Each structure stands twice: as C-alpha cells, then as structure tokens.
Amino acid sequence: MRKLLVAVAAAALALSACSSEGGGGSDGNVTITFWDNNGGPAREPIYKELISRFEAANPTIKVEYVGIPSASVQQKYDTAIAGGETPDVGGVTTSYLAHLVGQEALAPLDDRINGGALKDKLLPSLVETVRQTAPDGKLYIVPSSANMDIIWYRTDWFEDAGLEAPKTWDEFITTATKLTDTAANKYGYTIRGGAGSVFQLITEAYAYSGVDTFFKDGKSTLNDPANAELVDRVADLYKKATPEADVNNSFTQMIAQFTGGSVAMMHHNLGSYSDVTKALGDKVAAMPLPVGPSGKRTVVPNPTDGFAVFKNSEHQDAAWKFAEFLTSAESNSYWNEKVGQIPANTDVRGAAWIDQAAHVKMALGVLEDPTTVLVPAPVYLPQYSSITKTDSEPQYQKVLLGELSGQQFLDEMANKLTEAQKEWEDRK
Amino acid sequence: MTETLTRPPVDTPPPPRPTKRRRRAVAEEPGKPWMIHVPLVLYLLFTLIPFYWMLVFAVRPSGSTQLVPWPISLEHFDTVWNDIGFGIFFYNSVVMGLGVLVFVTILSVMGGYALARFKFRGQRVFLLAMLCSQFIPGAMMLIPLFVIFKGLGLLNSLTGLIIAEVAFQLPLSLILMSGFIRNISVELEEAAMVDGCSRLRAFFAVVLPQLKPALVAVGSFAFIGAWNQFLFALMFATKQDKFTLPVGLSYTLGEFNTDFGALAAGGVVAAVPVVLVFAVVQRFLVQGLSAGAVKG
Numbered sequence: 001m002r003k004l005l006v007a008v009a010a011a012a013l014a015l016s017a018c019s020s021e022g023g024g025g026s027d028g029n030v031t032i033t034f035w036d037n038n039g040g041p042a043r044e045p046i047y048k049e050l051i052s053r054f055e056a057a058n059p060t061i062k063v064e065y066v067g068i069p070s071a072s073v074q075q076k077y078d079t080a081i082a083g084g085e086t087p088d089v090g091g092v093t094t095s096y097l098a099h100l101v102g103q104e105a106l107a108p109l110d111d112r113i114n115g116g117a118l119k120d121k122l123l124p125s126l127v128e129t130v131r132q133t134a135p136d137g138k139l140y141i142v143p144s145s146a147n148m149d150i151i152w153y154r155t156d157w158f159e160d161a162g163l164e165a166p167k168t169w170d171e172f173i174t175t176a177t178k179l180t181d182t183a184a185n186k187y188g189y190t191i192r193g194g195a196g197s198v199f200q201l202i203t204e205a206y207a208y209s210g211v212d213t214f215f216k217d218g219k220s221t222l223n224d225p226a227n228a229e230l231v232d233r234v235a236d237l238y239k240k241a242t243p244e245a246d247v248n249n250s251f252t253q254m255i256a257q258f259t260g261g262s263v264a265m266m267h268h269n270l271g272s273y274s275d276v277t278k279a280l281g282d283k284v285a286a287m288p289l290p291v292g293p294s295g296k297r298t299v300v301p302n303p304t305d306g307f308a309v310f311k312n313s314e315h316q317d318a319a320w321k322f323a324e325f326l327t328s329a330e331s332n333s334y335w336n337e338k339v340g341q342i343p344a345n346t347d348v349r350g351a352a353w354i355d356q357a358a359h360v361k362m363a364l365g366v367l368e369d370p371t372t373v374l375v376p377a378p379v380y381l382p383q384y385s386s387i388t389k390t391d392s393e394p395q396y397q398k399v400l401l402g403e404l405s406g407q408q409f410l411d412e413m414a415n416k417l418t419e420a421q422k423e424w425e426d427r428k
Numbered sequence: 429m430t431e432t433l434t435r436p437p438v439d440t441p442p443p444p445r446p447t448k449r450r451r452r453a454v455a456e457e458p459g460k461p462w463m464i465h466v467p468l469v470l471y472l473l474f475t476l477i478p479f480y481w482m483l484v485f486a487v488r489p490s491g492s493t494q495l496v497p498w499p500i501s502l503e504h505f506d507t508v509w510n511d512i513g514f515g516i517f518f519y520n521s522v523v524m525g526l527g528v529l530v531f532v533t534i535l536s537v538m539g540g541y542a543l544a545r546f547k548f549r550g551q552r553v554f555l556l557a558m559l560c561s562q563f564i565p566g567a568m569m570l571i572p573l574f575v576i577f578k579g580l581g582l583l584n585s586l587t588g589l590i591i592a593e594v595a596f597q598l599p600l601s602l603i604l605m606s607g608f609i610r611n612i613s614v615e616l617e618e619a620a621m622v623d624g625c626s627r628l629r630a631f632f633a634v635v636l637p638q639l640k641p642a643l644v645a646v647g648s649f650a651f652i653g654a655w656n657q658f659l660f661a662l663m664f665a666t667k668q669d670k671f672t673l674p675v676g677l678s679y680t681l682g683e684f685n686t687d688f689g690a691l692a693a694g695g696v697v698a699a700v701p702v703v704l705v706f707a708v709v710q711r712f713l714v715q716g717l718s719a720g721a722v723k724g
Contacts, residue, residue, distance in 0.1 A: 033666070040682035041512045041690060066668055069675070070683035079663045083574040085583065087666070252686060260493075271684030278490075339684075 037091035039067020088319035095303040098380040141306030188241040195250035210294030223414035231406030273340035286359035485692030504693035517676035527590040528654035540605030558599040608642035644712035
C-alpha cells in the first residue's frame with residue numbers, strides 16, 4: 001500500500017513538473033492569453049484579425065485567443081481567480097467589474113492610460129461609468145465600447161400605416177396599439193417578461209420619469225411614482241398590443257418574434273444590430289427610448305465593455321500593450337464597426353462608417369447631446385444583479401399578469417437597493 | 429362471507445357458457461388497436477417534435493421559414509464543423525466519452541465484484557460514503573478540483589476531464605454493478621472453481637459473460653454522462669482546442685447574437701452519437717436496468 005502511495009505521489013510530481021508553462025522564452029518572446037468575454041463565431045474572426053495585426057506590429061508578443069461563452073464568463077473568471085489561473089488580458093464589462101476588483105484580481109490602469117497614447121482619447125461618459133463601478137474610483141478596465149438601449153422598429157409597417165417613429169411615451173403607446181392586429185397575429189410591441197426583463201424596465205422607467213439620479217440622500221429613486229406609472233402603462237399593453245407569450249420572453253424569444261415578422265417594435269440595444277438586419281434588411285431602424293411627460297432625456301447607461309490586465313500576469317507590460325492596441329483608434333474603429341456599437345475612442349468619431357451606421361450615429365447623438373442626463377445604475381453593488389434579476393424578475397411577471405401593482409413592485413425593489421447601498425457606503 | 433358459502437348454489441344461475449361471439453369480444457378487448465396506438469403516437473410526437481424542430485433549423489438555409497425544408501442545405505453543418513471548430517470539439521468529446529466509458533466500466537466491475545462477493549470490515553460504511561458522494565453537486569467541487577488539477581498539471585487536458593468525470597460517475601456505477609453481480613449465482617462460480625478454475629478464471633469464464641447487459645447499461649450511461657458533461661469541461665479548459673461539444677454549443681450562443689442554424693446543426697452533431705448509442709444498446713439496456721436496479 002505504501003509503495004502504491006509513493007508511486008502515485010511520484011507520478012503527480014512528475015506531471016506537475018512537466019506542466020510548468022513557460023510564457024517568456026529565453027529569446028525574449030512572450031505569449032499572452034486573451035479571454036474574449038463574449039466569445040462565439042460572431043466575434044472570434046474580428047479578434048483574430050486584430051490579433052494578427054498586433055502580432056505583425058509586435059513580433060515578440062504572441063497572443064493566444066480564448067473565447068469564453070458569455071453566459072458563463074463570470075463563473076469562469078471566479079474559478080480562474082480562485083485557482084490562480086487568470087489570463088493576461090481579458091474582456092470585462094462593468095456589470096461584473098466590481099466583483100473582480102473585490103477579489104483584487106485586476107491591475108489599475110490609470111497611470112498606463114494617462115501615460116500613453118490613450119490620454120484624453122476616451123469618451124468621458126464611459127470613463128466615468130467605469131470609475132464609478134470600482135469601490136476606489138480607479139480605472140480597472142480601459143473602456144472600449146458601449147452599448148445603448150434603443151427601440152428597433154419596422155420601417156415598412158410604419159410606412160404602410162402612415163405613422164412616424166414616436167418621440168414621447170404617449171405617442172409610443174398609441175402607435176403600439178394602432179399597429180396591433182391580433183387576428184392577423186401582428187403586434188405593435190413585445191415586452192421582455194423573462195430573463196433580463198427588469199434591467200430593460202428600469203431604463204424605460206427612468207426614460208419616462210426623467211428622474212436624474214439613482215439614489216437621493218441614500219434612498220433609491222426607483223419607486224418614484226412616475227417610474228411606477230410607466231411600469232403600469234407597459235403592463236397595460238400586455239396582451240393588448242403584445243403577444244401573450246411575452247411574459248416568459250428572454251432576449252432569444254423576443255428577437256425571434258421580432259425577426260420572425262410578427263412585431264413592430266422591440267426594446268433592446270445596439271447589440272442586436274446584426275441579428276435584426278440579417279433578418280429584416282433595410283426594413284428596420286432604431287430610435288431612442290421615448291421621452292416622458294417631463295420632456296427630459298434620461299439614459300441609464302448599459303454596461304461598458306473594456307479590457308482588463310490581470311494582476312497575476314507575468315507579462316503585464318505586454319498585456320497592456322495589447323489592451324492599448326485594441327483600444328487604439330484604428331482597432332477600436334474596426335471592432336465597433338463590425339459589431340455596431342459605440343466606440344470609446346473619440347478619434348473614431350470621424351470615421352466614415354459612423355455616417356452610414358444610422359443606429360450608431362443616433363446613439364452617439366443621444367450620448368453627445370448636452371441635455372442628455374446619464375443615470376448610472378448601481379452595478380457596483382454586489383447584490384445588484386440578484387436584486388434586479390433573481391428577486392425581481394418573477395415579481396415583474398406578476399405585474400404583467402395583473403397580480404401586483406407597479407408601485408408595490410418597485411417599492412419592494414427600491415427598499416432592497418437602498419439597503420444594499422447603505423451597506424456599501426458603510427463599508428467604504 | 430359465511431352467508432354466501434351456506435347459500436345453496438342453485439340460487440344463482442351458473443355463468444353462461446361462453447358463446448362464440450362473446451369469446452371473440454373478450455379476445456379483442458385488450459387489442460383494440462387505437463387504444464394503444466393513438467396514445468403512443470401522441471406521446472411519440474410529443475417527444476419527437478423538438479427534435480424535428482432542431483433538425484429543421486439545422487438543414488434549412490438561414491432566413492427560410494419552411495416547415496418541411498427542401499432543398500436541404502448543409503451550410504450550417506459546414507459552419508459549425510469547419511468555422512466554429514466542432515470537428516475538434518467532436519474529437520475531444522469522443523475521446524473523453526470513450527475514456528470515461530472504459531475506466532468506469534472496468535473499475536465498477538472490479539469494485540462491484542468485491543462488494544458483491546466478499547465481506548469486509550467497513551463495507552456498509554463504504555457503500556454509504558459512495559452513496560453520499562452523490563449528494564455533493566459538481567459546482568461545489570469546482571474550485572477545489574481546479575486547484576488540485578492545476579497543481580497536477582491536468583488543466584487543459586482531456587486526461588483531467590476524464591479523471592474528474594470518472595470520479596463523479598463511479599459511485600453509482602459501482603453500486604449498480606454490485607447489484608448485477610449479486611444476482612449471478614455464486615454456485616456457478618463455485619462449480620467452476622471445483623473444476624479447477626482460479627477465482628480470476630472463474631470470473632472471466634462464468635461471471636463476465638453473464639454481465640453483458642450490465643456492462644452495456646453502465647457503459648452507455650458513463651459514455652452519455654461524459655458526453656453531456658458541461659461544467660468541468662468549460663471550467664478546466666482554457667484553450668479552445670480542448671473544448672468539448674457542450675462547451676462548443678454554448679459558445680455559439682452569443683450575448684447579442686445567436687445563429688440558430690449553427691446552434692441547431694451543432695445540436696444535431698451532438699445528439700446523433702447519443703441516439704446511435706441508444707439505438708444499438710437499447711435491447712440490453714432495458715434488460716440490464718431492470719436486472720440491476722430493482723433487485724440490486
């Protein structure tokens with residue numbers, strides 16, 4: 001028995017000895033690993049192209065691309081951090097940035113950004129969003145791309161009905177009702193009632209109410225009566241101007257309904273650009289979320305995408321070089337053009353493709369408009385995602401089914417958020 | 429009770445002798461075809477329609493909404509196999525599936541035999557521990573296993589995946605297998621040993637041939653369990669060429685864009701081997717499961 005144990009131990013030692021991976025060779029070449037946080041066939045070729053450009057410009061650095069399925073990326077990072085096996089560079093969005101910073105996994109990038117070519121070249125609103133996400137106000141990712149909530153609509157349906165894209169919520173609701181013909185299986189709007197619903201609902205509520213801050217004197221403004229009014233008005237549309245199946249709609253079903261041709265308007269974000277245009281071609285266009293009775297345009301920004309350098313990396317300089325390259329005007333322009341999102345690098349503003357990409361131009365216009373007020377959601381709260389998803393999504397379904405009022409629903413969520421915010425302030 | 433017994437039998441007329449017509453009716457009753465076939469067909473449809481749906485999505489060109497796809501297009505298969513890398517994922521899954529099958533089968537036969545044929549101290553405790561290990565969800569073992577595998581250099585290798593999966597599947601297979609072996613009568617083995625066989629020879633000559641259904645049941649479940657393993661495969665592989673099929677499938681689901689055609693084609697690629705395995709072994713499977721599960 002003892003012999004066997006010794007043999008096993010020896011084998012284990014031998015195995016672990018073989019595995020010590022050498023990133024830096026004696027010839028000065030290094031290999032860095034890059035994790036794409038939204039890996040998949042759609043984005044892999046874009047990154048592969050950028051990597052080959054980077055390697056051509058930096059012959060001593062090799063980049064190994066790993067695409068992580070977006071649904072599991074947070075768990076994958078957590079496991080990697082716990083096991084000490086993090087990549088050198090990784091795509092990270094502000095939605096789980098605070099979590100990674102909390103585990104002290106990332107290297108702050110302020111000095112690197114300010115000491116290099118990216119100084120003053122990044123959209124201030126995005127930099128601010130990133131800064132606010134970290135408990136210490138440092139930049140742990142270099143922002144590369146942003147997304148915005150918009151409403152995709154069928155230009156052909158609007159033309160046939162002689163309607164124009166609605167600018168206010170009142171117009172929006174009448175338009176949705178007008179475009180509905182339940183007998184012909186045509187609906188004016190589709191509500192996201194399943195996974196991811198509440199995040200969208202919050203952006204709608206603030207767009208409607210014009211409330212311009214998420215917390216006032218430490219209390220969540222989410223249950224503002226004007227926000228509740230919007231929730232009730234949307235719930236009122238359910239089944240009247242939207243398909244009945246909406247109560248369980250996640251992104252996939254929602255988009256299937258819209259691209260399948262039975263729905264006139266869908267609230268999502270720029271990210272679905274390739275899906276909707278692939279299916280509907282030029283019969284689809286984007287409009288900003290309508291404005292409420294206050295007349296103010298308030299936007300709850302989407303998570304900002306960026307690149308992080310991991311603290312554990314043995315090649316932080318090379319890693320930063322790659323992150324900086326990905327955010328340079330040329331790469332940033334190339335990437336965002338392909339995925340149809342808002343580029344973070346302000347030098348891209350003048351690129352020719354932005355003039356042609358009406359939806360990006362529209363979104364940039366909203367972000368640049370001095371009257372637009374950004375109301376960042378407190379994604380830095382560790383409980384934020386469990387409060388808005390696990391706790392609230394089933395409750396919202398009750399609202400849609402008429403079992404709960406909008407005010408009750410928001411009160412409940414606001415209380416939890418206020419409490420979480422207080423805890424967070426106390427710990428700071 | 430007694431009343432009916434004391435009553436003279438003449439009071440109740442004897443049951444009429446079955447006439448020809450009546451006999452036919454009795455014979456027909458259980459066999460009314462629609463009573464069996466209609467529910468079965470409904471059930472079959474219920475089970476098959478999702479598969480049909482997947483198949484339709486996989487073989488019709490993107491953008492098409494036909495319910496009966498014609499002409500059949502293989503573009504999605506080309507995409508998943510060549511562009512997304514399902515060729516490699518498939519290979520990895522096959523290697524992993526076969527590895528798990530081989531180890532789980534061999535180890536469970538060995539352990540199962542010991543549990544069924546020998547009495548040793550701590551046998552019950554051992555069995556109980558095996559059973560209890562089934563209550564621990566894989567997700568809880570993730571980080572400890574990750575750290576151990578990192579130390580052993582087993583991350584990013586199919587060997588590591590096989591070891592993890594075998595460890596998780598072995599307890600149940602072991603219990604199942606010992607149940608099978610207990611059902612094979614000891615007398616046969618003893619007879620062989622009286623005739624001069626060693627215990628080992630008796631095992632190979634007498635026990636193993638009778639274990640065929642058990643081997644098929646345990647082996648095919650091991651294979652399918654490994655084939656569907658997602659969590660470990662996702663977490664332990666940090667190189668794309670070590671992804672397995674389930675990871676590859678989730679890889680086709682982007683945050684913002686999902687290519688349904690590719691996803692469905694990938695699903696077909698992942699489902700076909702499992703369907704084939706079941707088609708081949710289903711005869712043994714039913715036999716094997718009932719033999720082991722109930723009596724074990």
